[in-house]
Amino acid sequence: MPNYKETYLTPKTELIKRIKDFQSMMQTEDLDGALISQSADIVYFCGTYQDLHLYIPAAGKPVIMIRRNIDRFRTDSKLDDYPVIKLRKFSEIIRNIKEHDLPVPKRLGLELDVIPASVYLKYKQLFAGADLIDCSSLIRRQRAIKSDYEIARTKETAKMMDNIFNALPSIIKPGKSEFELAGDIEKIARREGHQGLIKTRGFNAEFYFGQLLSGPNSAMSSYFDGPINGIGLYPEFPFGPGEKIIEREEPVLFDYVGAKHGYIVDITRTFAIGEAPDMIDNAYKVAEEIQQVILAKALPCMPAGHLYDLAFEQAQKHGLTDYFMGAPYPVSFVGHGVGLELNELPVLAKGVNTPLEAGMIMAIEPKFVFPGIGGVGLENTFVMSNTGLKKLCSFPDQTIIRL
Amino acid sequence: MPNYKETYLTPKTELIKRIKDFQSMMQTEDLDGALISQSADIVYFCGTYQDLHLYIPAAGKPVIMIRRNIDRFRTDSKLDDYPVIKLRKFSEIIRNIKEHDLPVPKRLGLELDVIPASVYLKYKQLFAGADLIDCSSLIRRQRAIKSDYEIARTKETAKMMDNIFNALPSIIKPGKSEFELAGDIEKIARREGHQGLIKTRGFNAEFYFGQLLSGPNSAMSSYFDGPINGIGLYPEFPFGPGEKIIEREEPVLFDYVGAKHGYIVDITRTFAIGEAPDMIDNAYKVAEEIQQVILAKALPCMPAGHLYDLAFEQAQKHGLTDYFMGAPYPVSFVGHGVGLELNELPVLAKGVNTPLEAGMIMAIEPKFVFPGIGGVGLENTFVMSNTGLKKLCSFPDQTIIRL
Structure with missing residues (x-):
């Protein structure tokens, strides 16, 4: 059977540490x-x-129950x-x-934010009498802090995004x-090993x-x-690039998500x-x-919402709050964690007290939207270290790029 | 605000008919x-x-409750x-x-197969005392029968897939x-107006x-x-094309899903x-x-599972049942409905008694898998008429295409 290169497999020590860390969290939360x-x-x-189904007991060995392809699991997982x-x-x-000598859980964690209701109702019958508790918040908190392995993988994705963005100036042409x-850019992305699928x-x-949007579409x-x-191609999928022809003297916003070996990098120019x-x-x-102010001030222990406040204050100083982070439907965040999914923790939103921590990987995306005219912004993905944020892509962001 | 062409909008009569038909089904099922x-x-x-949230009462006017962008709904929906x-x-x-003079439902339909458990639990609290009943099976049954409008849209997708497949012989090269x-093919697809996203x-x-797979990867x-x-690029997304170089004298299986204006066509060569x-x-x-036998015999009123039986009998006649529809993990169907989603009704699976009906659009995909060697098959998307199945794509399927 065909196989992946050994270096493509996540190391066993890494996987076991993830499971053990999660077991500690479950013990704190009194989950069985x-x-x-x-x-x-x-x-x-x-x-x-x-x-x-991966059953992780609060203590002891997990049990892996496979519905379909057990052989693929054995070759692809350590x-x-x-x-x-x-x-x-x-x-x-x-x-x-x-049968694996584990007690039947009385307090069972389930990913209640994502499993369908019909599946939940089956679990409820199966684990009759047990408390079914959302464990996604625990998993998401754990996943927010990236290991060295995850940071290294994310840097590979950042390199891929640099390669894609470096190709842009020569292919953005008026009249297209x-x-x-x-399509041109996605082909380059795929050639660079982009997985296509972006998990959200x-x-x-x-x-x-x-997004690849121009003029009014970028608003x-x-x-x-x-x-x-974006406007999208048709009402059935009203998202992303549309049929509009790119013209001179208008903003062309390029906000693309890279994903390679699972790990995501989000970047906008x-x-x-x-x-x-x-x-x-x-x-x-x-x-x-805004990016400079955040870069100068962000440190571990700072509440995540503080980065939003810093951004908002700058927008306010320049009289741009009406256009900040979308108009007329602004979002209340200036950034978000990225990892295996696009929308990870922390959310850099107003009022969020979650402290920033070393190992967090975050996309920070100050943007302004002028309805009918266009949108403009900058986004980079950063890793938090003990001394502050480090940018992962090297593609320049000093100014609007004039072609 | 930028807008879609008028012809891109689903006609009002079409949408209202869909809602009224669903109301009739709800009345039969005693849903409020x-x-x-x-x-x-x-x-x-x-x-x-x-x-x-679209609230459709069993009788009377629906209420459309929008969380975010009410303007886009007004421009994009009739x-x-x-x-x-x-x-x-x-x-x-x-x-x-x-407030819209509708009774609070005592028997409320919800899409229990897809709404997350956490959302279900919120509904349960909100509609305290009401019976929450899965209505996805009703919606899916209704959606299985396509209107003339839907068939026309699907034919546009079929035309797109013909254009993509026509480009293939010149770009499939050994050494790639x-x-x-x-990536090359997806670029062509996007240029043809493929929406990218495939809803499943x-x-x-x-x-x-x-899938674009060669030799052992196609198994x-x-x-x-x-x-x-497929093997996929790495274990984090073990699906689809991989790094394998395409060689001479091996099968190159190309199973791609087209989606345009929402509507899907599934085709394999x-x-x-x-x-x-x-x-x-x-x-x-x-x-x-197998395709010929199914084409000769399939008619409205025939149980969907009968098409599977016909296919299986042919496989049996040639001593190929061990390889039929996958090995060592065969699926139990030979085809499936397609529409706005890839996996619609009917499922052409063993034992399914659902009668075939005029207006159903189905992908029929007899395939054989020889582990370690390769997979081979043919897939077309058909619409059922009163007189039998009609193929939607015109790309030839007479034989393995030799380049």
Whole structure:
């Protein structure tokens, strides 16, 4: 059977540490165990995804119950210390837990934010009498702090995004449509090893690569919880690049999400062929200033919401609050964690007290939207160290790039 | 604000008919109303997606409650006879129902197969005492029968897939990797107006374009409920094309999903540069024969499972049952409905008694998998008419295409 290169597999020590750290969190929260099945969480704990239930007891060895392809799991995951068994029927889960000398949980963690209601109702019947408790908040808190391995993987994604962005100036041409240009760029991305799929946690959070928008389209919002969403090709998927032809003297916003070996980097630049309108130019300078202020001040222990406040204050100083982070439907954050999913913790939103910590990887995206005219902004992905934020991409962000 | 062309909007009569038909089904099932929020179902009833709750009472006017972008809904949906209001808080849903002179439902339909458990628990509190009943099976049954409008849209997607497949023979070259070639093809697809995103109903049903696989990789299965899934680029997304270099004298399986204006067409062809191994060649002929037998016999009123039986009998006749529809993890179906989602009804699976009906659009995909050697097959998307199945794509399928 074909196989991945050894270096593509997440090391066993890494996976075991993730499981043990999660067990400690469960003990603190008095959970007896957690039954995990969402694909990003499975990738986090197992290093790969298969259709499986991972039962992690608060203490002792996890049990891995696979619905479909047990062989692929054995070749693609280094998690070989734990029992890996075939799950024929959903109802066998409890028997499998018992057979591996683990107590049947009375307080069971489930990913209540993502598992469907119908599945929840089956668990409820199966674990009759047990308290079913959301454990996604624990997993998401743990996943917010990246290991050295995860940071190294994310740096590979950042390198890929640099390569993609370096190709942009030569392919952005007036007279091309947004979606045509998007196809050109996505081809480069795929050649660089982009996985295509971008995982976004939650219901209906449908996402495809990101935004490549020009002029008024770069001021459009839609269903997605971000400042700028684009018009899209048609009403059935009202998101991302549309049919508009890119012209001179207008902002061309390029907000693309990179994903390689699972790990995400989010980056935005604003281009202009010729001069951008003054309003766009000025707002871009404020976005840069916001990034500088945040870079100068962000440190571990600072509440995540403080970065939003810093950004908002700068916008206020320049009289731009009406356009800050979207208009007329602004979002209340200036950034977000990224990792195996696009929308990880921390959320850099107003009022969020979660302290920043070393190891967090965050996209910070000060943006301004002028309805009918265009959107403009800057986004970089940073890793928090003990001494502050470090930028992961090296593509320049000093100014609007004039082609 | 930028806008779509008028012809891109789903006609009002179409949308109103969909809602009225669903109301009739709810009356038969004794539901008082349904609260709908999943993106594909919203696109079906509204012609576009926004973050909203659509309350459809069993009788009377629906209420559309929008969380975010009410302006986009007004421009992108023709549903302007019904109240469209801003939903500030989840808890306002009941008040909004009452304010529009509708009774608070005692038997409420919810999309239990897709809404997250945490959202279900909020509904349970909000509609205290009401029976919360899965209405996805009703919606999916209704959506299985396509209107003339939907068939016309799907034909546009089929035309797009013909254009993409016509480009293939000139770009499939030995020495190229699967993922590189995938990038080339996806660029063509995007230029043809492919929306990128492929909606697949259900938890963890992550999908990206499809399969472009060669030799042993075309025999790989993974987490996805399909006969052939590919190796993928790395364990974190073990699906689709991988790093393998395409060689001469091996099968190159190309199973891609087209999506345009929301509507999906699924098509598979097997190529070979030079001669394919005999085993592959022979199995391909059986796949063709299966398609012919199904085409000759399929008629409205026939149980969906009968098409699987017909396919299986042919496989049996040629001694190929061990390889039929995947090995060693075969799926139990030979086809599936397609529409706004890839995995619609009917499922052409063993034992399914659902009668086939005129208006159903189905992908039929007889495939054979020889582990370690390769996979081979043929897939077309058909619409059922009163006189039988009609193929939607015109790209030839007579034989393995030799380049």
